Amino acid sequence: MADEPHAVLPVEPGLSRSKSELCCNPVSKLGGRCALSVYTSRSQHRLPMSVPAARRPKGQEMGDVQSGADSHQFRMFGLSKIVIAVVASVAWMAVSSALILLNKDLLSHGFHYPMALSGLGMAFSGGASFVCCRVLKVVDAKKSMTLSFYCTKILPVGLFMALTLHFGNLVYLYLTVAFIQMLKAFTPIITMLSLFIARLESPSRRLILSVSFIALGTATASAGEVNLNYTGVFIMLLSEIFESIRLVMTQLLLTGLRFHPIEGLMYLAPACTFWLIIGSLILEFRPMLESGAFLLMAERPAKFLAAAMMGFAVNSLAYIVIQSASSLTLKVLGTVKNALVVCLGIVLLAETVTGLQGFGYGISIAAFFWYQRIKMQQIASEARTAALSSVANGSSSVIISSGGDKGLPQYRSVPSLDRLDDAGKK
Incomplete structure (x- = not known):
């Protein structure tokens, strides 16, 4: 597989950007950038995003495409991971x-x-x-x-x-x-x-x-x-x-x-x-x-x-x-x-x-494969419910992977966009 399976955290309508949380794919941390995905409930589409490690200049679009070198490095990383998995x-x-x-x-x-x-x-x-x-x-x-x-x-x-x-x-x-x-x-x-x-x-x-x-x-x-x-x-x-x-x-x-x-x-x-x-x-x-x-x-x-x-x-x-x-x-x-x-x-x-x-x-x-499919759907549903509850409560803990031991979703705290800006100012 090219990368770890990861859930995309939905952003509820009406929430300001400061309350939006990002799901960080740990495999994509290449070239000093962190590849992120945002899932909006209005559009129901994934929006690819790229955020620098330190602080993004104000006004620069969050959807900038990574450089060709980073893209090539990511493809090689994904290919090597597939080989290792096989x-x-x-x-x-x-x-x-x-x-x-x-x-x-x-x-x-x-x-x-x-x-x-x-x-x-x-x-x-x-x-x-x-x-x-x-x-x-x-x-x-x-x-x-x-x-x-x-x-x-x-x-x-x-x-x-x-x-x-x-x-x-x-x-x-x-x-x-x-x-x-x-x-x-x-x-x-x-x-x-x-x-x-x-x-x-x-x-x-x-x-x-x-x-x-x-x-x-x-x-x-x-x-x-x-x-x-x-x-x-x-x-x-x-x-x-x-x-x-x-x-x-x-x-x-x-x-x-x-x-x-x-x-x-x-x-x-x-x-x-x-x-x-x-x-x-x-x-x-x-x-x-x-x-x-x-x-x-x-x-x-x-x-x-x-x-x-x-x-x-x-x-x-x-x-x-x-x-x-x-x-x-x-x-x-x-x-x-x-x-x-x-x-x-x-x-x-x-x-x-x-x-x-x-x-x-x-x-x-x-029947075993059917059982596993039901279990994974159940885990995904519970993860989505937990993510929605996390956003509603203002928490920054998000699901980053469903590939942990025993198939349990893994959690990691990821700062919001405004916190990234604040970190850059400091």
């Missing part, structure tokens, strides 16, 4: 798919300990993110963290993150890779119910209808499964429930923190690893000793190290995709990736997928 998207799909197949291979050939495997991956992610933030300074991590805050906010989220990973890996001991990817389409239903119970969301009729079709498609796919294992289905359901609880707790406990994703991983990964180590010591340590699992790790270190590195790579690439495209792009890519893994399971692992399964999965995918 490369990151392909890399994320490839690494994520490879990680699924590698975990399936490790768990199916002697190492039947999903909690220990998840702990290895999260420990590596925590260490790698710490190096990025504190040693290499690749990420500007300035947030301070008290022990009290960590124990009351981070550790609870880490617990449900650990449960999600444990059951998400455990299910590979019971179900085929292809069928697991089909069951993942059921996740939006669990998430919507969890948000509704926590009173964080009020689903509309269209949203309920879309998730009902997802449920219908998933049920159809399950009915067509040749080697249906009810224990495996229950474990997969637990993984999705714990994932939805994790999302709800993240919204309730960590709202407003605005961590960089790698910085957030630096704090969450150790918390998740802590719970996984405790669980593994209680449930898996003795069986691992008796079965010689530690010797297996010593014999195949490359595979275990690769699995740990891929886990961190998936998180890092997901962040790049969100930054260069949007969170919606990542969700769509996730659906495409799941379908790709279904095909890989058929080709590489000789798994059986019946026609009824394929039909049900097709219904789930179509």
